[in-house]
Structures are given as C-alpha cells and as structure tokens.
Amino acid sequence: xxxxxxxxxxxxxxxxxQVTLRCSPKSGHDTVSWYQQALGQGPQFIFQYxxxxxxxxxxxxDRFSGHQFPNxxxxxxVNALLLGDSALYLxxxxxxxxxYNEQFFGPGTRLTxx
Amino acid sequence: xxxxEQNSGPLSVPEGAIxxxxxxxxxxxxxxxxxxxxxxxxxxxxxxFIYSNGDKEDGRFTxxxxxxxxxxxxLIRDSQPSDSATYLCAGGDSGAGSYQLTFGKGTKLSVIx
Numbered sequence: 218x219x220x221x222x223x224x225x226x227x228x229x230x231x232x233x234x235q236v237t238l239r240c241s242p243k244s245g246h247d248t249v250s251w252y253q254q255a256l257g258q259g260p261q262f263i264f265q266y267x268x269x270x271x272x273x274x275x276x277x278x279d280r281f282s283g284h285q286f287p288n289x290x291x292x293x294x295v296n297a298l299l300l301g302d303s304a305l306y307l308x309x310x311x312x313x314x315x316x317y318n319e320q321f322f323g324p325g326t327r328l329t330x331x
Numbered sequence: 332x333x334x335x336e337q338n339s340g341p342l343s344v345p346e347g348a349i350x351x352x353x354x355x356x357x358x359x360x361x362x363x364x365x366x367x368x369x370x371x372x373x374x375x376x377x378x379x380f381i382y383s384n385g386d387k388e389d390g391r392f393t394x395x396x397x398x399x400x401x402x403x404x405x406l407i408r409d410s411q412p413s414d415s416a417t418y419l420c421a422g423g424d425s426g427a428g429s430y431q432l433t434f435g436k437g438t439k440l441s442v443i444x
Binding site: 248250252257258259260261262265273275305307309311313318319320321322323324325 | 335363365367373374375376377380419421423430431432433434435436437
C-alpha cells in the first residue's frame with residue numbers, strides 16, 4: 218500500500234524565485250492538504266484540495282497557490298519567495314468519506330530560501 | 332482563532348515509566364483530535380485519534396478526551412527510548428465541509444534509559 222509521496226526532498230532557492238512542490242496521496246485517498254512547518258513549530262494549514270478545487274485556505278498570502286489533478290495528486294506553488302518561506306512543507310492526504318479526518322503525511326519537502 | 336496549546340517540554344521520563352502528554356483547545360466546534368509523533372527531521376506519523384469523551388486505548392497508548400474541559404491527553408505506558416520524539420496534538424474541524432487540522436507546537440519527550 219503506497220503511502221503519501223512528495224518531491225523533491227530538499228530544495229534551495231533564492232529570494233524572489235518561484236517553487237513548485239509535488240505530492241501524490243496515499244492509495245484510496247481523494248483529498249490533499251498542504252501544511253507549512255517552521256522549525257520548532259507545529260504544522261500550519263495552507264490549503265486543502267478536493268475534486269480539483271481549493272476547499273479551504275489558511276492564513277497564507279496569495280503567493281501560495283495550488284492545484285489538484287484528476288488522479289488526486291497535487292502541486293503547491295510559491296511565488297516571490299521570502300526568507301521566511303524557509304520551512305518543511307508537508308502534504309497530507311485523507312479519504313473524504315471518513316467522518317473523522319484521519320490525515321496521513323508524506324515525508325515532506327525541506328525548502329531553504331537564501 | 333482556533334488554538335491548540337501544548338507544553339513544549341522537554342518532558343523527561345525514565346524507561347518503563349508512564350509519559351503523560353497534555354493538550355487544550357479553544358474551539359468547541361472541534362470534533363476529533365489526533366496525536367502525531369514526529370522524530371527529528373522526519374514528518375508527523377499518526378498515532379491515535381479520538382472523538383468521543385473518555386478513553387481510547389491502542390497498545391501502550393491511551394488517548395483521553397474531555398470535551399467539557401476542552402482537554403486531550405496521551406498516555407504512553409512502559410515508555411521506551413524509541414518513544415523519544417516530539418508529540419503533536421491536533422484538532423480536526425469538519426465544519427463548512429472541510430477538514431482542516433489545527434496543530435499545537437508539540438511536546439518534546441525524552442525517555443531516559
């Protein structure tokens with residue numbers, strides 16, 4: 218049973234650049250959420266995709282955007298990178314039909330902005 | 332503003348002891364609660380979830396929920412050095428047709444051999 222996968226593992230960018238992170242959900246899951254985890258903090262919700270639409274968004278600026286494809290995989294795009302965007306970006310997936318929202322995380326992408 | 336509060340620790344317990352991790356939440360609309368374990372440099376791993384008042388046991392782990400007090404806890408019995416990690420508490424929100432998780436900052440647990 219394939220778990221959640223993310224690519225790339227690590228990424229180094231400079232301020233002002235743009236980045237795209239990718240996620241494939243766990244087999245049987247149809248919903249993908251993205252979280253940002255700064256060092257020493259808990260994950261913070263960025264947004265969630267279901268049926269190729271953004272369903273809910275956390276307190277993140279429009280520089281953060283995403284997409285979900287028909288095969289349920291998802292991308293997170295961040296434009297005009299800032300030093301403060303350096304973090305671990307986590308993708309989590311779940312099956313929307315379950316009532317209690319058990320989300321499973323991928324290994325994450327470590328983004329460093331210089 | 333939904334908030335989940337955890338004592339950041341570190342919490343140190345001797346091997347074989349019971350580790351008790353606590354969490355409070357501000358949103359009475361939260362219906363389910365999750366405990367994740369996160370090793371240093373790794374992603375969170377789901378340990379347990381609970382949605383009814385009372386206790387839920389799974390092996391060495393027991394989750395406890397008290398909705399009236401807005402309090403969630405995780406007990407780890409017979410703690411092992413391999414349990415040393417940061418434990419994240421999260422509240423689930425199924426309002427408005429979405430399923431956002433709100434996390435605390437985590438409690439760092441050290442199990443001393």
